[in-house]
Amino acid sequence: MRKPMKKLLLAMIAPALLMSGVQAMAADIKSRTFKFSHVQPKESHMGFGAEKFAELVSKKSGGKMKVRTFPNGTLGGDLQTVSALQGGTIELTTMPPGLLVGLNKEFGAFDLPFLFNDFKEADAVLDGPVGQKFMTKLPKGLVGLSYWDHGFRNVSNSKHPIAKAEDFQGLKLRALQAPLMIDTFNTLGANAIAMAFTELYTALETKAVDGQDNPIVAFETNNFGEVQKYLSLTRHVYNPLIVMMSQKAWDQLSADERKVLMDAANETRLEQRRVSRDMEAKAIAKVKQKGVTVTEVSAQERARMRDKVKPVTEKYTKEIGEGLVKEFYAEIDKVRK
Template structure:
């Protein structure tokens, strides 16, 4: 009969426990005290703000409060392009922005500005979280590292002149667009007069009637109180935009392996919650803006198809130009088509 050796078992358990504690201590000793500046252009109450606050909470918890993430909302450290330059110079540590804003330094990101590329959130999440999405994270401009994709939602057109129910209603409207050529040409194809402008200048431009309207996710429309200067909002859903979470290479390269894992894990975990909150905000925002007197128009799938046809020559031209530099945009389109077929 085999006798259970309590002393031996206790010694083994104690040894294993010491090993685990030792590993945890060794890992914790790799984490240095530091504060990271996370700049973003939306209000603290926005989907961006939620993501930054949640990320900060997770980083503090995982680092034993050694790493503190401090958010700087409302473009207080500059517009997106200025902040990107600050990241590259190392004066700001982190930010999040639509990939299309980095086209000037990484042409491949123009693929995310293709109008009517994604039909729904499921298509977007599956493709971005898959192999093609990971390849795009490796294409960030020099000096920054891409960590993950948060949600920015589908962009919709608002204006101060009339409801948009069909493509003809866009004709002649002076609409602010993000500072990216594909957006400019696509809006021109839809019949609008596009005005490239930084987000931080947008409210003032609408208030002074320098522009008639703009396009943004509905949650961003509500959070920034655009309803104060915009009467009409339509569900054109012409572009789905993720938010790429970026960190300065100058900071990243100083991190130990344990710190890099901690930051990446926190960013990934935040993604799950941020997407839920962002999309929940978008849905609630429709009712909120209606209560503020905004006329909300649901654009039919048939009219979206007509809009897609209008911008197709622009889409084809830009895809050809992008694919001449890098085959990744073509891979993105194929991945979306494959996912769409699978979902049928």
């Protein structure tokens, strides 16, 4: 009885174990290597996503397709990387969609201040028809694969805690290289200075700027707490990460190879979001232990800040397109109801 049973079990298990490898061998997949550039440390939520994606691409292609990751902006800042993707010298990257505003103003919709209240609302928009619509709006030379998580942006500085709108007054704050973000900080009373992320730590250290805004995980993994004493949980903008590929590289791929990349990016999405949000909670505890004063901004004060920047929201809603912004709010309302 034992030998027949053993043979039966092997007959059942072997196909399952070999299936992924056989499928990869049967598919139209060539040996390829892709460069994945991003500006965060390997240990960050962005780094985790890139490494997990690389692992899945290798697994799904039977080891034929390889992704080499280049963290910490070693291949250039975000805007340089976009140009490199369009030129085909770098194949993959991930960054907040708002950084694409210079190429398509509609992407400013993601940076409208105080748009989302929580992750649930943001995920619903990104994973629904509005998020998919934006994949078709990417600038020429870019192909969208998936949305990962960067987190809610929060303001830090070296001067004092920010607990109310008036506390922004006079602070020199580094802002993303996007007009909407610059106008938001200026309207709150700060002096916004556009600057690439790769230049930020030095600018904070030398006091060229008083503060900055970033998701908490980025704040902690880049050691900004060494040069910033106060972190305020303003949650003024939610940043997804849009995973993109060079159109030139994409056009060279077979349908099977494209499926490997798309499936790997989407499978990474859920795990990356979970890890990113878990890292956020742990990062708050870590920076507190290191002596950073963390201030929770109340819902009432966030509402006051939202009211103060209404002129910014109205201005950019017209530039982005009122119909498109209306679609954002309609998806959010579905979740809130």
